[in-house]
Amino acid sequence: MEIKVVKQILAWNEDVSDKIHLVTSEKRIAIVNVMGSPGAGKTSLIKNIIDNLRGDYSIGVIEGDIAGMIDAETIDKMGIPVVQLQTDGACHIEAMAIENILGRFDLDKLDVIFVENIGNLVCPAEFNIGEDFRVSILSVPEGDDKVAKYPLMFATTDALIINKADMLPFFDFDVERVKKDTYDVNPGANIFPVSSRNGDGFPEFLDWLRNRINEKIKS
């Protein structure tokens, strides 16, 4: 007998993501989805971005966590508007949560919102959250096989930060392998080896980031 095949499409999530785009286009706000494993350096990256771009842009942050609010407290102390999103166990953020949160910000005053997704290499990449672009982080201690093993995040990201590059002498991590594996699934990826600790590689990433934000808010 012919077997019926049904595709599960996360259609409602896509619908809400589209609604967010309408709002952020009208308000001229860029939303950046920041993804990576636990400990890859997502919060440090966002802090460094804030330090470097706060003179040029009005920045907000949404901190996604399964529980707690440690990272939100860090951002709050920098004087940046921040909302803590708690997923109560869920391994990813969905668009409806972001739509709900947008109303907690003064959108007329913001240029860009960074969303720190849940620390996880797999699930977050499955869900659009109304972002204009994605910045994913792979840190050197995680190993250079992660693109091959968990391709979706790397296939769908706009920028890939190879973080903790100052640790390269101490790990058997082949940057060229990561680049090759990423380009195989994502030929247009922008890859930036960066050290959040000493700042190496950061200026190149910031140039790219400014261009992408400006594309959205000055178009």
Next chain:
Amino acid sequence: MEIKVVKQILAWNEDVSDKIHLVTSEKRIAIVNVMGSPGAGKTSLIKNIIDNLRGDYSIGVIEGDIAGMIDAETIDKMGIPVVQLQTDGACHIEAMAIENILGRFDLDKLDVIFVENIGNLVCPAEFNIGEDFRVSILSVPEGDDKVAKYPLMFATTDALIINKADMLPFFDFDVERVKKDTYDVNPGANIFPVSSRNGDGFPEFLDWLRNRINEKIKS
């Protein structure tokens, strides 16, 4: 400044799950959500259930997979109505997919639908799919630390099958540890060490399963 905290509740998934319960209550059909890691033995369990219960109940199956339809072909060859659900990369099944699929079955003729969820210890447990109860599988080769490491599936399941029990002599797997860790998060769990290969433990599980199905369809 006080930080705003927002909880992400997968509310639309819960709404659809509730709608499925209305349909299955009217039609007197039980839906069973079968969860476990890849290779834990979900398909073998469903096949054994079919062999043992097809004389008593009219059975349907929904096979969830990221891609492909190998397991659906296996079930189809048994002469059981089956629909293949492909999630196109998503690590779990959501309720809206099940609602969509229910219309592909002749619901007036079915007593119970087994849903084989995506092989994954983490994400599937986060999403109700309109099921009446859950059957989760942990197989001996996976190790006895999995309840402690990934508690959600074990905390939310109605029955836990400890599968491949015939392999216990060859693995350092402490059944009592698994039982203790499960009862810690789920005091009402029903735990069945089972060997799908030689049938040990299966009669006790089937007795429990019949009772749970009857509760729904004969109430």
